Amino acid sequence: MLHLVTKHAQLSLQVLPSGHVALVYLGSRIGETDLSYVVTDIKRASYLADTDSIKDFKLEQISQLYPAYGNPDLRTPAHKEVYSDGSRISDFRYSHHEFLTVKPQLDGLPYASGDQTQTLRLVLQDTVTDCELAITITAFYDHDVFTQSVQFTNGTKEELTIQSLQSLNLDLLTDQYDLITLTGAWGREMGISRRGLYQGIQGVDSKRGASGHGQNPFIALADAETMENQGSVIACSLLYSGNFSALAEVDMHQNTRLQLGINPFEFDWTLAAGEAFQTPEACFLYTDQGLNAMSQTFHRFFQDCVVRSRYADKERPVLLNNWEATYFDFDAQKLTALADEAAAVGVELFVLDDGWFGDRKDDTTSLGDWQPNEEKLGGTLNELVQRITAKGLRFGLWLEPEMVSPASDLYHAHPDWAVQVAGRTPQQVRHQYVLDLCNPAVQEYLIATLTELLTTADIRYVKWDMNRNLTDCYSPTLAPKRQSEFAHRYILGLYRILAAVTTRFPDVLFEGCAGGGGRFDAGMLYYMPQSWASDDTDAIERLKIQAGTALVYPPVAMGCHISAVPNHQVGRITEIATRAVVAQQGNFGYELNLLALSEEEKLVIKEQIATYKKRRRTLQFGLHYRLRVYDKENEFAWMKVSKDGTQAIISHVTLLAKPNTVPKRLKLLGLQPELFYRMGDTVRSGKEWQQIGISLPKPTHDFFAAQWELTQTEQPPVLL
Ligand code: DGJ
Numbered sequence: 001m002l003h004l005v006t007k008h009a010q011l012s013l014q015v016l017p018s019g020h021v022a023l024v025y026l027g028s029r030i031g032e033t034d035l036s037y038v039v040t041d042i043k044r045a046s047y048l049a050d051t052d053s054i055k056d057f058k059l060e061q062i063s064q065l066y067p068a069y070g071n072p073d074l075r076t077p078a079h080k081e082v083y084s085d086g087s088r089i090s091d092f093r094y095s096h097h098e099f100l101t102v103k104p105q106l107d108g109l110p111y112a113s114g115d116q117t118q119t120l121r122l123v124l125q126d127t128v129t130d131c132e133l134a135i136t137i138t139a140f141y142d143h144d145v146f147t148q149s150v151q152f153t154n155g156t157k158e159e160l161t162i163q164s165l166q167s168l169n170l171d172l173l174t175d176q177y178d179l180i181t182l183t184g185a186w187g188r189e190m191g192i193s194r195r196g197l198y199q200g201i202q203g204v205d206s207k208r209g210a211s212g213h214g215q216n217p218f219i220a221l222a223d224a225e226t227m228e229n230q231g232s233v234i235a236c237s238l239l240y241s242g243n244f245s246a247l248a249e250v251d252m253h254q255n256t257r258l259q260l261g262i263n264p265f266e267f268d269w270t271l272a273a274g275e276a277f278q279t280p281e282a283c284f285l286y287t288d289q290g291l292n293a294m295s296q297t298f299h300r301f302f303q304d305c306v307v308r309s310r311y312a313d314k315e316r317p318v319l320l321n322n323w324e325a326t327y328f329d330f331d332a333q334k335l336t337a338l339a340d341e342a343a344a345v346g347v348e349l350f351v352l353d354d355g356w357f358g359d360r361k362d363d364t365t366s367l368g369d370w371q372p373n374e375e376k377l378g379g380t381l382n383e384l385v386q387r388i389t390a391k392g393l394r395f396g397l398w399l400e401p402e403m404v405s406p407a408s409d410l411y412h413a414h415p416d417w418a419v420q421v422a423g424r425t426p427q428q429v430r431h432q433y434v435l436d437l438c439n440p441a442v443q444e445y446l447i448a449t450l451t452e453l454l455t456t457a458d459i460r461y462v463k464w465d466m467n468r469n470l471t472d473c474y475s476p477t478l479a480p481k482r483q484s485e486f487a488h489r490y491i492l493g494l495y496r497i498l499a500a501v502t503t504r505f506p507d508v509l510f511e512g513c514a515g516g517g518g519r520f521d522a523g524m525l526y527y528m529p530q531s532w533a534s535d536d537t538d539a540i541e542r543l544k545i546q547a548g549t550a551l552v553y554p555p556v557a558m559g560c561h562i563s564a565v566p567n568h569q570v571g572r573i574t575e576i577a578t579r580a581v582v583a584q585q586g587n588f589g590y591e592l593n594l595l596a597l598s599e600e601e602k603l604v605i606k607e608q609i610a611t612y613k614k615r616r617r618t619l620q621f622g623l624h625y626r627l628r629v630y631d632k633e634n635e636f637a638w639m640k641v642s643k644d645g646t647q648a649i650i651s652h653v654t655l656l657a658k659p660n661t662v663p664k665r666l667k668l669l670g671l672q673p674e675l676f677y678r679m680g681d682t683v684r685s686g687k688e689w690q691q692i693g694i695s696l697p698k699p700t701h702d703f704f705a706a707q708w709e710l711t712q713t714e715q716p717p718v719l720l
Contacts, residue, residue: 002097003032004120004139004146009286011137011146013065013122014039018052019093021065021122023171026234028288042173045253048072061253063171066124066135066150068092075257076201076249078169079150080264083129084158092124092133103138106149108492108499110239110526111281114305116141130155145301149281154271162269166261168236168282175250177221179203180235182548186213187536187569189517190548196224197256203247205263209434209470209487210514211241211521218552219246219260220294228626229290229669236260237298237552239306240280241523242491243267266473268484280523291551292625292669299554299624302525307557309502309529311509315616316530316556317348317394318609319461319589324537324563326593328355328362332378334595336387341594343391345602346609349461349509349589350388351396356381358408364431367403368410370449385457396461396509399453401446402494403432403467417442421474429468437493438475438486447500454505464528466514491523498527511559520549520558530557530587537563537591539574539582540703543636543653546585547626555640556620558586562605564593576601578705580608581651584619585638588612615649615709618642622649625669634658641670646712648677650694657699667693668710677710 001024002013012025012035024038039062048058049072059073069077070089082088100119105111119138125131132153139146148168154160175197181204184191204215211217220235236258238244243263250256260282269277283301287293303312320342326334339350357373358366372381385395404411404418406428411418418433420426426433435442454462473486502510510528512519516535524531534545542560549558560583565573583589594602612619622640627650629635639650652666671677671686679694689710697706 001032001034001036002120002122004118004137005029005032006139006141006144006146008144009146011139015094016062018054018057020059020062021094021124023063023065026170026172026286027232028286060251061255063173063255064169065122066092066133066169067171075251076247076259077164078166078259079133079152080163081131081152082161082163083156084160088163090126090131091128092126092131095123095125095132097122104136106278106281108495109278109280110306110495110523111149112138112140112145112147112239112283112301112305114140114143126155131160140301140305143301143305144287144297145283145285145305147281147283150279151276152271153276154273157273159273160271162271162277164261164264164267165269165277165279166259167238167240167279168258168260168284170234170236170258170284172221172234172256172258175199175254175256176223177248177256178224178226179248180220180222180233181246182216182218182551184214184545184548186515186518187534188541189213189520189534189545190216190551191544192548192551194222197221197248197250199250199252201247201249203245205245205247205265206243207263207265209242209473209490210466210519211244211523212469213514213516213518216552217244217246217260217521219248219258221248221256221258222291227290228292228628231290232286232288233291233294234258234284234286235294235298235552236282236284237522238280238282239522239526240491241494241519241521243487262488266484266487269488270482270485283522295551295626296623298552299550302522302557303554303621306522306526307529308526309510310506311529313621315620316509316587317461318346318612319349319351319396320347320594321351321353321463321561321589321591323353323398324568324591328360330355331376332384335377335384337595338593339388339391339393341602342590343393345594345606346613347590348394349396350393351398351461351463352384353398353463354400354465356397365405365407367400367405367432368408368435370399370453382457385459389458394460395458396463397459398463398465399450400465400467401450401497402435402437404435405432407431416476419470419474420472422476424472426472429471432468434468434470436475436477437497438489439477439493443493443497446497450497450501451504454501454508459508461509461511463511463513463532466519468515469518495523495527502527513559517545517549520553522553525553525557530559532559533586536569537561538567538570538572539579540572540655541570542582546582547636550585550624555586555624559589560584560586561589561591563591564596572703574703576604576608578653578703581653581705581707584612584707585651587620615647618647618649622647623670627652627666627669629666630664637666639668639670645672645675648710650708650710651705652696652707653703653705654699656702657704661698663696663698665693666696667691671710672712676713676715678713679708679710683713683716
């Protein structure tokens with residue numbers, strides 16, 4: 001038996017006499033004992049063929065670690081190759097393994113790292129072809145998370161083609177699960193979908209060249225009884241930003257095979273003799289403490305072990321972004337006036353969004369021409385930055401480096417740098433093409449251009465946007481047989497650029513964005529510690545989007561801004577207090593025209609920011625709990641508890657006000673039962689706040705929000 005353990009979870013593998021490797025156990029810790037009875041107890045079903053002609057040895061009944069194609073297990077294999085003779089079957093059996101104290105790095109891909117890890121490197125070999133599969137599994141003891149990635153080495157003397165190589169395969173002996181995924185669309189990202197498994201294949205995948213707005217590289221299986229604070233869940237996330245698939249296959253004997261990795265669709269990877277291919281890394285966890293524990297485990301793991309930025313644990317500034325304030329219609333005077341107002345209310349970072357470069361008056365031109373439009377900016381970029389920073393603000397800039405407009409100098413100079421197939425008219429989306437990041441010359445050009453730009457002025461923040469998906473996939477730099485490597489090579493190119501730029505500018509705070517949350521994944525988090533969650537800035541719409549995002553990703557990674565009313569996406573009017581409560585669930589900022597507000601409104605904003613700054617550490621880095629509400633369709637409630645446990649911020653939002661209701665109580669979580677906490681003049685024990693809770697105010701109108709602060713305090717004197 002091979003065991004990997006974390007503080008609360010255990011993964012146990014068994015090398016079977018045949019050399020196949022079985023996944024015997026994934027669950028809470030039960031001890032590193034002999035669990036071989038799990039395989040021998042499996043009752044054989046008829047009809048399935050025996051393996052190796054051993055009577056009743058039916059691989060399709062066995063939970064395998066990394067199943068191949070070419071044996072009587074006819075479920076979806078974890079990998080598949082085409083060999084030079086045209087054959088596609090393989091037979092990988094145990095070769096050797098080692099335990100490593102240092103987790104190996106991944107070259108050119110995001111990967112997790114941390115203290116207290118134990119790594120198993122298990123090598124399987126196909127003795128007919130001499131190809132090898134090295135499966136690297138790491139247990140992050142303190143974080144209660146496992147990671148896995150796979151490397152395939154071509155041991156033949158000829159080229160071969162990999163058609164599928166999943167990062168993770170989990171075979172489970174039951175189908176009694178609910179499948180949880182994140183689905184949606186632009187402006188409606190990250191909806192939580194939960195439904196019972198059924199026989200067949202189900203899940204999410206992306207063919208868009210990015211993780212996408214409509215699905216996320218996350219998949220979980222929860223017991224039907226699993227709730228926020230109780231019950232079992234197995235959850236997986238892929239550290240990857242491109243085409244992925246996350247699927248659960250229920251077979252005819254009620255077993256579940258869960259797979260996560262690069263989408264085999266449009267993926268054929270040619271490997272020369274001796275060459276290796278490395279998959280992205282998947283992380284996975286098991287908890288029996290419910291969905292709140294799942295989310296908190298992911299949050300802590302991503303913050304501590306995945307985010308590389310110096311900002312991982314640094315408080316993020318309150319920003320003002322000019323996009324919804326001005327769109328493309330701004331000049332130096334307007335920007336300076338906005339910055340004056342921003343500084344006056346306590347904003348710390350002024351972000352200049354789209355429209356500052358080339359001839360960009362709308363979205364039809366200039367992407368790729370990253371020369372500041374000095375007429376619009378009233379001088380050089382550096383002069384504008386100096387004017388803004390002189391007001392005590394930091395300066396941030398929007399960029400969309402991966403794109404080029406047909407109407408741009410860059411396109412005229414390098415039409416071949418735009419992704420397209422010669423002889424066909426490429427598709428434009430938002431009047432733009434995608435740059436061919438497979439091309440090393442394009443990568444070098446972008447690294448040099450961004451380096452120059454970030455050196456010319458004191459730019460402290462970059463919003464890295466990406467407003468369209470990949471179509472017309474083709475790169476002249478790839479041989480014809482390698483064209484189906486395009487989508488993965490695009491992401492490898494992107495990661496190379498991101499690694500170079502973020503390493504060169506470690507003090508710049510990078511925020512990812514893809515027309516909102518179109519590339520919000522753990523791969524991007526490795527390079528950029530935060531991402532714009534959605535282009536829908538309506539507070540009520542954001543409740544669902546942010547709940548889905550924070551199901552997996554740290555709230556501090558989620559860009560959330562107060563915008564104007566009526567809201568620009570849905571026309572809803574929500575009071576500013578509610579907009580603040582919702583935006584403070586994540587990485588807080590403003591995106592509205594302060595110049596159009598009354599003095600009273602600006603005073604409210606000033607107070608909001610002042611209070612926020614006092615609570616910022618807890619709001620950004622506190623343990624995040626979803627709280628139980630009475631009417632799930634109409635209420636949202638969550639709280640954050642500071643790492644030292646001394647402060648908690650509780651938020652509650654009611655969507656529609658209803659007549660003739662009795663105000664209910666909101667029970668809190670995450671407090672120390674025996675300690676005391678003050679809310680205003682009221683001091684009660686953690687036990688009371690958790691068991692009896694806060695009396696909720698009666699909503700007097702739609703979209704009504706409330707927020708409370710609890711601080712740990714001494715036990716009050718007992719009055720006799
Ligand atoms: C899409 C982003 O999500 C918006 O916030 C804004 O930056 C626009 N692009 C600018 O074109």
